[in-house]
Amino acid sequence: MSSTNENTQMNSDLFKRTVTKAKVFQSIFFWAFRLATYFIILAAGFLFVKITYEGSITLFKTEAPFVNWKFLSERPQTLYVFEWSPDSFSEEQKEAVATLEAETREAMVERKAFYEQAIKEAEANEKTLRVELRAQMKKSKATRSKIAALTGQDERLQKDLEKADKKYRKLWASALEEVPVEQRSQLITPYKSDMEVPETETWKDVMAEDPEVKAAYDLVTDIKNQKLETNALIDAEKKRLDELVAERIRITDALPENLKAQSEKELGNLAASLAWPDPSFLENRAGKIAEIESKYDEKISDLTQKYDRKIEAATDNQRMLNKLYTLKADNLNRLENEKQAKILKVKTIEAGDRVYRDVYAPKVDAAGLSAKGYSYSGGGIFPAIAGTVLLTVGSMAIALTLGILSAVYLSEYAKPGTLLNTIRLSILNLAGVPSIVFGLFGFGMFVIFFDWNVSLLGGCFTLAFMVLPVIITASEESLRAIPQGFREGSLALGATKWTSIRTNVLPYALPGILTSSVLGVARVAGETAPIMFTAAYALRDNLPWEGLDKPTDFFFQGVMALPYHIYVVSSKIPQNEYTKRMQYGTAFVFLMIVAGIALTSILLRIRMRKKYKW
Amino acid sequence: MSDKPKTESVPPSAPAPQVTRDAGDLSAAKTLIEVKDFDFFYGQKQALFDINLEIPEKLVTAFIGPSGCGKSTLLRCLNRMNDLVDVARIGRGSINIHGVDINSKDVDVIELRKRVGMVFQKSNPFPKSIYENITYGLKIRGIHKKSYLDEVVERSLRGAALWDEVKDRLHDSALGMSGGQQQRLCIARAIAVEPEIILMDEPCSALDPIATAQIEELIDELKTDYTIVIVTHNMQQATRVSDKTAFFYLGKLIEFDETARLFSNPDNKQTEDYITGRFG
Numbered sequence: 001m002s003s004t005n006e007n008t009q010m011n012s013d014l015f016k017r018t019v020t021k022a023k024v025f026q027s028i029f030f031w032a033f034r035l036a037t038y039f040i041i042l043a044a045g046f047l048f049v050k051i052t053y054e055g056s057i058t059l060f061k062t063e064a065p066f067v068n069w070k071f072l073s074e075r076p077q078t079l080y081v082f083e084w085s086p087d088s089f090s091e092e093q094k095e096a097v098a099t100l101e102a103e104t105r106e107a108m109v110e111r112k113a114f115y116e117q118a119i120k121e122a123e124a125n126e127k128t129l130r131v132e133l134r135a136q137m138k139k140s141k142a143t144r145s146k147i148a149a150l151t152g153q154d155e156r157l158q159k160d161l162e163k164a165d166k167k168y169r170k171l172w173a174s175a176l177e178e179v180p181v182e183q184r185s186q187l188i189t190p191y192k193s194d195m196e197v198p199e200t201e202t203w204k205d206v207m208a209e210d211p212e213v214k215a216a217y218d219l220v221t222d223i224k225n226q227k228l229e230t231n232a233l234i235d236a237e238k239k240r241l242d243e244l245v246a247e248r249i250r251i252t253d254a255l256p257e258n259l260k261a262q263s264e265k266e267l268g269n270l271a272a273s274l275a276w277p278d279p280s281f282l283e284n285r286a287g288k289i290a291e292i293e294s295k296y297d298e299k300i301s302d303l304t305q306k307y308d309r310k311i312e313a314a315t316d317n318q319r320m321l322n323k324l325y326t327l328k329a330d331n332l333n334r335l336e337n338e339k340q341a342k343i344l345k346v347k348t349i350e351a352g353d354r355v356y357r358d359v360y361a362p363k364v365d366a367a368g369l370s371a372k373g374y375s376y377s378g379g380g381i382f383p384a385i386a387g388t389v390l391l392t393v394g395s396m397a398i399a400l401t402l403g404i405l406s407a408v409y410l411s412e413y414a415k416p417g418t419l420l421n422t423i424r425l426s427i428l429n430l431a432g433v434p435s436i437v438f439g440l441f442g443f444g445m446f447v448i449f450f451d452w453n454v455s456l457l458g459g460c461f462t463l464a465f466m467v468l469p470v471i472i473t474a475s476e477e478s479l480r481a482i483p484q485g486f487r488e489g490s491l492a493l494g495a496t497k498w499t500s501i502r503t504n505v506l507p508y509a510l511p512g513i514l515t516s517s518v519l520g521v522a523r524v525a526g527e528t529a530p531i532m533f534t535a536a537y538a539l540r541d542n543l544p545w546e547g548l549d550k551p552t553d554f555f556f557q558g559v560m561a562l563p564y565h566i567y568v569v570s571s572k573i574p575q576n577e578y579t580k581r582m583q584y585g586t587a588f589v590f591l592m593i594v595a596g597i598a599l600t601s602i603l604l605r606i607r608m609r610k611k612y613k614w
Numbered sequence: 615m616s617d618k619p620k621t622e623s624v625p626p627s628a629p630a631p632q633v634t635r636d637a638g639d640l641s642a643a644k645t646l647i648e649v650k651d652f653d654f655f656y657g658q659k660q661a662l663f664d665i666n667l668e669i670p671e672k673l674v675t676a677f678i679g680p681s682g683c684g685k686s687t688l689l690r691c692l693n694r695m696n697d698l699v700d701v702a703r704i705g706r707g708s709i710n711i712h713g714v715d716i717n718s719k720d721v722d723v724i725e726l727r728k729r730v731g732m733v734f735q736k737s738n739p740f741p742k743s744i745y746e747n748i749t750y751g752l753k754i755r756g757i758h759k760k761s762y763l764d765e766v767v768e769r770s771l772r773g774a775a776l777w778d779e780v781k782d783r784l785h786d787s788a789l790g791m792s793g794g795q796q797q798r799l800c801i802a803r804a805i806a807v808e809p810e811i812i813l814m815d816e817p818c819s820a821l822d823p824i825a826t827a828q829i830e831e832l833i834d835e836l837k838t839d840y841t842i843v844i845v846t847h848n849m850q851q852a853t854r855v856s857d858k859t860a861f862f863y864l865g866k867l868i869e870f871d872e873t874a875r876l877f878s879n880p881d882n883k884q885t886e887d888y889i890t891g892r893f894g
């Protein structure tokens with residue numbers, strides 16, 4: 001029994017948890033490793049998230065196109081800030097600001113009321129003017145057509161008169177046939193006949209509406225009546241004459257031959273005695289007609305002029321209305337501008353130096369105040385982006401060319417030995433040299449000795465030298481990873497060494513080389529120290545491709561660069577609300593560009609990997 | 615291929631292999647490669663000692679011997695692949711092909727390797743398409759005419775008994791093939807440039823018996839056009855494919871004779887011990 005018990009006891013103790021020193025250390029170190037890792041991730045994550053968050057505020061917008069292109073595409077400008085902080089003002093300044101503000105507010109209220117009233121009036125005016133204009137236009141149109149009708153009537157009248165006259169002349173002439181030739185001169189006198197003019201509805205209408213027209217018409221009727229009267233008289237006289245002549249002829253026919261001559265003589269006398277109508281009467285009549293006609297013409301032209309003037313007046317009104325509209329728009333604009341100006345004066349002024357100097361400085365000075373200027377904070381970072389891209393592409397091109405050539409030499413051609421090992425060791429050590437030393441090297445070599453000045457090319461070469469060790473080492477490693485069989489296989493087929501390397505080694509090594517070069521790209525894009533003395537300008541207004549005298553100048557000009565820009569804006573200007581946006585934005589854009597370059601390299605590598613796989 | 619009885623007759627360890635080759639007119643064969651008093655060093659270490667060997671034209675010569683005895687070293691000397699090894703140097707003697715000393719200063723190693731092709735122990739198709747593998751040797755010589763390349767590809771693949779298996783996927787990667795196919799592709803690649811001599815360094819060591827049999831049959835066919843030198847540690851293979859056999863031991867040529875004679879009636883005690891499996 002006891003033995004069984006003992007056994008059970010032993011068995012339950014067999015896998016019992018015990019605390020040993022090793023186990024304690026094990027769990028302590030497990031936690032230490034874990035915490036260290038978490039700490040690193042948290043710290044890096046905090047930095048990354050903060051830059052991304054703050055930078056996104058600068059770089060992205062809530063409305064289309066969602067990206068702050070201004071920031072990406074503009075050149076850096078100074079931001080001037082007039083801080084509205086009464087506490088920091090002296091009494092006079094405070095007073096000046098208060099007055100300025102009060103004045104502004106008052107002026108704005110006043111102006112606004114004034115303009116609103118003016119506009120209201122103008123609009124009302126416009127309405128009545130429009131109605132009136134429309135009526136006038138209508139009236140003038142009716143009058144015009146009436147005048148036209150009258151003129152037509154008159155012309156017809158004239159024509160009829162002429163026709164009657166012609167007819168009468170004919171009659172008169174035929175009557176004269178009977179009159180002896182020598183007596184005719186006494187009988188023939190110019191005379192105008194007249195004819196009935198029908199009264200139309202139009203005339204009635206016109207007369208009912210317009211007294212002037214009625215007067216004119218009355219005059220014409222008067223003339224007509226007088227003419228008719230005259231006509232009747234003439235007719236009567238003519239009749240009498242005819243009778244007389246007929247009687248005389250009959251008498252003469254009946255007379256014996258000896259008395260005929262006597263009778264004819266008497267007939268002539270009779271005709272002479274009947275000389276009619278009286279020339280003075282006719283003259284009188286013609287004069288009267290002319291007078292009436294001219295009076296009529298005068299009336300008509302008077303009437304026309306009157307309506308023309310009315311039309312002109314209407315047009316003037318229209319013009320005035322337009323003027324009023326322009327004035328209104330101008331005034332509103334000016335009001336808005338004034339408002340803007342007033343608002344800017346008491347808050348912040350975002351402007352480039354030139355704009356500030358020309359426009360704002362006088363106003364601020366006049367108010368006895370002063371604005372603070374923050375360099376770089378008022379604009380974009382485009383020159384820096386362009387510079388960084390150029391520097392990265394240029395230096396990677398140089399570094400990859402030199403690095404791969406050198407790596408091929410070292411791993412494929414050079415004889416192994418102490419010399420090769422020494423070279424390798426030196427290259428490896430170069431990788432550990434601080435970047436500022438590369439900067440000084442580049443300054444001494446490219447800027448001063450080669451006399452390239454602070455230039456894109458100098459920066460590219462300096463950066464290239466900085467990453468060369470990484471690239472050479474990585475390339476050698478990639479080349480070594482290519483199986484010897486590929487080399488031997490191609491050599492055994494009669495390839496020269498270079499052919500074998502070119503066709504059967506390098507293509508397979510390139511993906512590896514590029515992968516390792518990603519690190520180099522990020523470093524090249526990110527280093528400040530090497531370009532500080534060799535390539536970077538704190539501020540350059542021209543973009544790299546602008547204002548070049550000759551194409552080679554492109555390589556021998558200094559450029560702005562993002563890392564240097566970040567260094568400048570984070571160390572040379574104050575940190576506050578006004579500069580923060582631009583600082584974080586720059587850092588964020590920089591991160592994105594580096595990530596973009598790395599991504600491109602990785603995609604390139606994947607594509608090449610797919611092509612050459614073993 | 616499998617209709618031939620050879621494929622099934624690969625006994626894992628036959629102590630006294632049957633000699634099947636007809637050795638009737640071997641003595642009449644002309645000597646193509648002549649190795650004379652040849653010493654070879656890797657740095658301070660001597661790998662070959664005073665080798666004298668005459669390799670006949672259009673026959674198969676096998677090098678046998680235990681590992682590390684210098685078979686590969688000698689083979690690689692025949693097309694100067696050892697030039698690639700930095701520490702390698704020739705101590706004494708000469709290797710003549712067609713009576714020309716291949717190590718003399720006048721010899722262009724590129725021309726030599728065009729005439730002396732090589733198939734390696736570890737098959738090494740390039741990570742390119744089958745087509746590109748075959749045409750590689752021609753392209754590096756500047757031959758780019760499509761019709762000619764097509765013709766060579768077909769001829770070489772037929773020559774390596776591979777055409778029917780791969781004709782539909784010439785532009786697929788060579789690395790998608792089986793081990794045996796890859797090795798035959800390497801042979802096809804070698805014969806595409808029309809060499810005179812093909813060197814093979816244990817071409818079947820990594821292959822299964824069926825693939826091995828295919829290669830062996832191929833060697834038999836190639837013999838009519840090419841002089842073949844094959845290194846093998848498999849004595850059965852030597853008896854099956856070779857006309858003459860050289861036995862090496864510790865860097866020395868112990869015995870060189872017609873295969874039938876060497877395996878049935880060796881002159882040397884060491885040879886006899888080796889072929890009967892007493893050591894190695």
Ligand SMILES: Nc1ncnc2c1ncn2[C@@H]1O[C@H](COP(=O)(O)OP(=O)(O)O)[C@@H](O)[C@H]1O
Pocket residue numbers: 656661679680681682683684685686687688699701
């Ligand atoms: N590249 C080399 N460097 C130095 N020694 C080598 C080299 N290749 C082969 N050897 C040596 O030469 C000797 C012969 O090798 P090898 O010809 O490959 O033998 P086998 O092919 O017969 O097995 C071996 O002792 C080996 O260690």
Ligand SMILES: [Mg+2]
Pocket residue numbers: 685686687815
């Ligand atoms: Mg070997």
